[in-house]
Amino acid sequence: MEELLNVEAKPPGRTPTIKAYALGNKLHLNNLFLKFEGANATGTQKDRISEAHVINAMRGGYNGIAVGTCGNYGASIAYFAHQYGVKSYIGIPRSYSHDRTDFMQSEQAEILYYDGKYEETVEFIRDFSKDNGLYDASPGSANSSIDKMMYATIAFEIYEALLTVPSYVIVPVGNGTTLAGIYHGFRRMYDEGVIDHLPRMVGVSTSGGNPIVDSWRHGYSRVVDLNPEEIRETSINEPLVSYRSFDGQDALSAIRETHGRAMYVSDEEMVYYSNLIYSAEGLNPLPASASAVAAIGHLKVKQDETVVSVITGRQI
Known part of the structure; x- marks a missing residue:
C-alpha cells in the first residue's frame, strides 16, 4: 500500500476521512464516512x-x-x-x-x-x-492525464483510513474527473492485489443538467453531450452543471463497471444537506459538494453498509 501512495509529484491531500456518527444517525446509517476535501489549502479537491x-x-x-x-x-x-x-x-x-x-x-x-x-x-x-x-491546465487538455493519477490518491487515503473497501463511494460530478480518478485508485489497488473487489461508484450532479448522469439514466454506453440551451445554471450548481463533461466517458465507464449509479439532485437538496452536515458534524461544505450526501436518500443503502461521501469543497 505504501508503494502505491508514492506518486512522483505528491499533491496536498491527506485530508481527513471522518466517521459521521451524528449525520449517520439522522440518515439511519451505521458506517457513514465523509472524505473532507475542504481541508485542502484553497478549500477543494482541486x-x-x-x-x-x-x-x-x-x-x-x-x-x-x-x-x-x-x-x-x-x-x-x-x-x-x-x-x-x-x-x-x-x-x-x-x-x-x-x-x-x-x-x-x-x-x-x-x-x-x-x-x-x-x-x-x-x-x-x-x-x-x-x-x-x-x-x-484545463480539463480535457493535453496535460490533463495527470488529473486522474492525482485524484487516485483519494482512493488510497480512503482505504488507508478504513482498511476495508466501502460498499459505496459517492462523488459529485461535473466533468467527472474526480470520480474517474478515485475509481482509477481503487482499480489500481485491485490490480495490485491490495483489495479483492471494487466499491460501487456513484456519481451525483445537478438537476440543472449533466451529461454523465443523463447518459446513465438513458442507458447509454457512451456519454452524449446535452443541448447547451437546456442547461440551467445557478449560483448553487455552477461547480456541477455542464452540457459537456470533459472526462465524462471515464466516469460513466467507472460507474457501469462497478454496478454503481448516477443521479440528479436539486439545488434545494444541496442546500438542505449542506446545512445538515454543518449542524451534525461541524463541517461547512459547498452545497454542490453536499450533493454527495443528498444522494444517499436516492440509494437503497442497508444500515450496516459502508458509505463514503466525498465532500469536494468547503464554503469560503
Missing part, C-alpha cells in the same frame, strides 16, 4: 491536481499557466502558481458568480472573462494558451 500542474509548467519552461474554470479550480491554480512564482491566467465565464475572483487576484492571477458558457471558456483558454506559450 489542490491535488493544481500543484502538480504548476510544477509541470515550471519544468516545461512555459511562460505561465492558464485554466478555464467556474471558480474553484482557478483559485487553486492561482494559489499554487503564486507559491511557485509562476504567472497564472484564469478564464471565467462572464455570467458566472465570480465568488473567488478577489482571491485569485490577491494571488496575482490575471482574470480573463469570457462571454460564453464554461465549456466554451475552456476552449478559449486552450487557444489562448497555444498562442501565448502557456501551459494549459
Whole structure:
C-alpha cells in the first residue's frame, strides 16, 4: 500500500476521512464516512491536481499557466502558481458568480472573462494558451492525464483510513474527473492485489443538467453531450452543471463497471444537506459538494453498509 501512495509529484491531500456518527444517525446509517476535501489549502479537491500542474509548467519552461474554470479550480491554480512564482491566467465565464475572483487576484492571477458558457471558456483558454506559450491546465487538455493519477490518491487515503473497501463511494460530478480518478485508485489497488473487489461508484450532479448522469439514466454506453440551451445554471450548481463533461466517458465507464449509479439532485437538496452536515458534524461544505450526501436518500443503502461521501469543497 505504501508503494502505491508514492506518486512522483505528491499533491496536498491527506485530508481527513471522518466517521459521521451524528449525520449517520439522522440518515439511519451505521458506517457513514465523509472524505473532507475542504481541508485542502484553497478549500477543494482541486489542490491535488493544481500543484502538480504548476510544477509541470515550471519544468516545461512555459511562460505561465492558464485554466478555464467556474471558480474553484482557478483559485487553486492561482494559489499554487503564486507559491511557485509562476504567472497564472484564469478564464471565467462572464455570467458566472465570480465568488473567488478577489482571491485569485490577491494571488496575482490575471482574470480573463469570457462571454460564453464554461465549456466554451475552456476552449478559449486552450487557444489562448497555444498562442501565448502557456501551459494549459484545463480539463480535457493535453496535460490533463495527470488529473486522474492525482485524484487516485483519494482512493488510497480512503482505504488507508478504513482498511476495508466501502460498499459505496459517492462523488459529485461535473466533468467527472474526480470520480474517474478515485475509481482509477481503487482499480489500481485491485490490480495490485491490495483489495479483492471494487466499491460501487456513484456519481451525483445537478438537476440543472449533466451529461454523465443523463447518459446513465438513458442507458447509454457512451456519454452524449446535452443541448447547451437546456442547461440551467445557478449560483448553487455552477461547480456541477455542464452540457459537456470533459472526462465524462471515464466516469460513466467507472460507474457501469462497478454496478454503481448516477443521479440528479436539486439545488434545494444541496442546500438542505449542506446545512445538515454543518449542524451534525461541524463541517461547512459547498452545497454542490453536499450533493454527495443528498444522494444517499436516492440509494437503497442497508444500515450496516459502508458509505463514503466525498465532500469536494468547503464554503469560503
